[in-house]
Amino acid sequence: MTPGTVIKEKIIAAYEAMAESYNALIDHKAHNAYYDRPNTLALIPEPEGKLILDAACGPGKYAEILMSSGATVTGFDISSRMVELAKERNKGKGDFFVHDLSQPFTKLADASFHIVVCALALHYVQDWTLTIKEFCRVLKPGGVLVISIEHPFFEFNYFRSKKYFEVEPVKCIWSGFGKPVEMNSYRRPLQQCIAPLTGNGFYVDQIIEPRPVEEFKKHDPKHFKELNAFPAFMCIRAIKRT
């Protein structure tokens, strides 16, 4: 097995182990509900009547919100348990299947979506090139890609990196979703968050360095203060060039 395969297997194992508690907590988990989602959703155009791909959908919380606003959602995730939970949460609405972001999206036709959303997942992919090309292929001309990622400056500090310009494997322990799990991912410089978009069919329309919404404070005052001083995530809207 290559080092990349070993890391991917560890990521899958971590999410399979965490899936139930992730699903149970996701509605009100502060970093998701009151930091990532409000800022990422703010970049998504009016969902009503739109065909939306939720790439790395997890337990289908974004899909639930988007379908409640009148969108038709297709979602995939590398964790089969997450996909089951997405189906359960959405009670037969939407189409969910197991798929890896770093493999061609063979089930999905060219120009079949108005919007692609990929929240908090691209840091599990070492090389974004194929993934971004696939996002571009499945979007209609002028279609919108909205992603949220860990902020590159936050990660550089958090992982005490000494190699800013490299894409490097990193790991830490996650304790916020029940039993602690080792979480592996890839840290990258800012340029490697933007160049794969602009080099593979998109222009960058908007970037948000998010602030937590007020509700966050009630759930987690310490991180509310920290996130108002320095961002942990970054949300990007990119448009498919015509």
Ligand SMILES: C[S@@+](CC[C@H](N)C(=O)[O-])C[C@H]1O[C@@H](n2cnc3c(N)ncnc32)[C@H](O)[C@@H]1O
């Ligand atoms: C932090 S969760 C985010 C889930 C969802 N997007 C949300 O914001 O609620 C990250 C998700 O990415 C999935 N994931 C990790 N690596 C993946 C890959 N290579 N392909 C597809 N999904 C992946 C995990 O299984 C997990 O469900």
